[in-house]
Amino acid sequence: MAIKQLTVFVENKQGTVVSITDTLAKNNINLRALSIAETQDFGILRLIVNDEAAAEKILSETGYLIKMTDVVGVKIGDAPGKLTAALKVLDENDINVDYLYAFMARTEKHAYVVLRVEDNCKAEGILEDAGFHLITKEDIDKI
Amino acid sequence: MAQNYYQKEIETMPIEEMKKLQSEKLVKQVKHVYENVPYYKSLMDEKGVTPDDIKSIDDLHKLPFLTKADLRDAYPYGLLAKPLEDCVRLHSTSGTTGRRVVAFYTQHDVDLWDDCCARAIVAVGGSKKDVCQVAYGYGLFTGGFGLNGGAHKVGCLTLPMSSGNTERQIQFMTDLQATILCCTPSYAAYIGEALKEQGYKPEDIPLKAGIFGAEPWTEEMRQSIQDTLGIKAYDIYGLTESTGPGVAFECSEQTGMHVNEDHFFAEIIDPDTGEVLPEGSKGELVFTSLDKEAFPLLRYRTRDICVLSREKCSCGRTLIKMAKPMGRTDDMLIIRGVNVFPSQIETVLLKEGYEPNYQIVVDRVNNNDTFEVNVEMTADKFTDKVSDILAMEKSLAGAMKIMLGINPTVHLVAPKSIARSEGKAVRVIDKRKLV
Ligand SMILES: [Zn+2]
Secondary structure (H helix, E strand, C coil): CCEEEEEEEEECCCCHHHHHHHHHHHCCCCEEEEEEEECCCEEEEEEEECCHHHHHHHHHHHCCEEEEEEEEEEEEECCCCHHHHHHHHHHHCCCCEEEEEEEECCCCCEEEEEEEECCHHHHHHHHHHCCCEECCHHHHHHC | CCCCCCCHHHHCCCHHHHHHHHHHHHHHHHHHHHHHCHHHHHHHHHHCCCHHHCCCHHHHHHCCCECHHHHHHCCCCCCCCCCHHHEEEEEECCCCCCCCCEEEEEHHHHHHHHHHHHHHHHHCCCCCCCEEEECCCCCCCHHHHHHHHHHHHHCCEEEECCCCCHHHHHHHHHHCCCCEEEECHHHHHHHHHHHHHCCCCHHHCCCCEEEEECCCCCHHHHHHHHHHHCCEEEEEEEECCCCEEEEEEECCCCCCEEECCCCEEEEEECCCCCCECCCCCEEEEEEEECCCCCCCCCCEEEEEEEEEECCCCCCCCCCCEECCCCEECCCCEEECCEEECHHHHHHHHHHCCCCCCEEEEEEEECCEEEEEEEEECCCCCCCCCHHHHHHHHHHHHHHHHHHHCCCCEEEEECCCCCCEECCEECCEEEHHHHC
16 A cells, blocks of 8 residues: 655765756656655655666666655545544554655645655555554556 | 694694793804894894894894885895895795895795695695695795695695686685685685585585685684684784794694794784783784794794784794784874774674775864774665664664774764775775874
8 A cells, every 4th residue: 555755865065966956857756745854964865766776776877875765645634634644543552753845736625644664554544443544555647 | 623733843842842942043043144144234233133132033133124115125135144046946925015035945945834834734734635725826926835834744735726717716625626825715615605606505516625824814704714614713923024934833723823933933913112021911923933044034024913822822832822913013003092903893893783985084173083994884784764874873883983993973974975096995084194
């Protein structure tokens, strides 16, 4: 059920992120979502793309350190308080969220949230039971 | 291993007796050098020391040092102490910078050198029943001829392979059942990989021991060579200026090298002040040749940083032991008053599972030294969580603090991001020198 996130180790140097997105664009890979976590030394770039296998291959060949990570994607209605509700239910069930980032759908009135947790299956079960819609690879392709 | 000695009386000599022997030899040697080497005589005169001031080994510290620069100045004959017609051999350092250093040997000098190498071979369990494959280069370099001479003295069947042509090395090793391999540790590792690729398992390889030297190597490398070749790997130390390999050699204990101190007296000095340091201190290794005739260097500064110790060794030898050199005085950095060697950083990285791709950056901010170590991230350590990577940096810094005594700031950086010049990574950037 989980969706694939590409994680790229990037230097804190001007132009690194641009050069990555540029490489992906040149190879017809569409970005669905992107987030960067930065420290003083390095950045961790997290990407959701339409073809993660191709993206992984291209970026590895270019010399980047890549890791494929399973993350949980959840559809959140475009209304105040929806995200809080999702996080609350996870918290109540002792699921710790390491990081998250959100992105908007182009057409539908929906936001999507990507969550990084220790136990994907457990988190997915809890969210579904609470009435949230999870996103799948197919959903990503349609976005 | 049952202990055998090549020259038992010397190798197990009580310390007091050894001191007497060293004293007798030194008194004679200083006279010989003073009378025959004008270059060194003038150094002694400058210092106001005469041969009469040297009555025992305890007076050694009164003598002036010789450095690599002296050897270059005196090239080629300036430190020769015997007429050329008495010399039978010459060896030379590879001389990557400046002028070459040439060293001369009389037959007596070659004999004592061969004895030193024979002691090394017997100490690793060698005897006349062994087949000794010498894969050090033969020529101006001392490695090949040194171990070759030692193997002859022991009575081994000696295979004078020289270095290179790995196919032929493997053919001779397996066809003639070589039991002892002598070469550089990197070449031993290379031969090991080649054997592995050809499908040899450690137990199929006839070798039982290896004597590897002439370049620095780590304990990790020793372990990996031992595993691949199915042997015990022993270190050997030497330098052309003293004689060549065999100045010190490792015994079955594999915890440092016994110095052949009846021929080469070792001191540890403070590289800055030249002061002799007590046993167990870390400092620059200095050798005095006690009985070589043609090229007898007194108090030669090796620039190797190491520690001497006279703890009782399980092999029964009483010869003082030197630790594996930790680095060169040339590479040594003094950060916040502490001596730091790049090789120590490398050891920590290998131990912690990183590639030895790193760069040390030292600077001075508000009169305080800053000490940063950049380390390239590896594929199997990379995670998507910032907190994990920060924890890795912290734990690496902690491991370095244990090794060095001071705390660096560690930065994990992208692979291949550390500047390389002509293929070699720049290991140290000391910005303090620029101001
Ligand atoms: Zn020993």
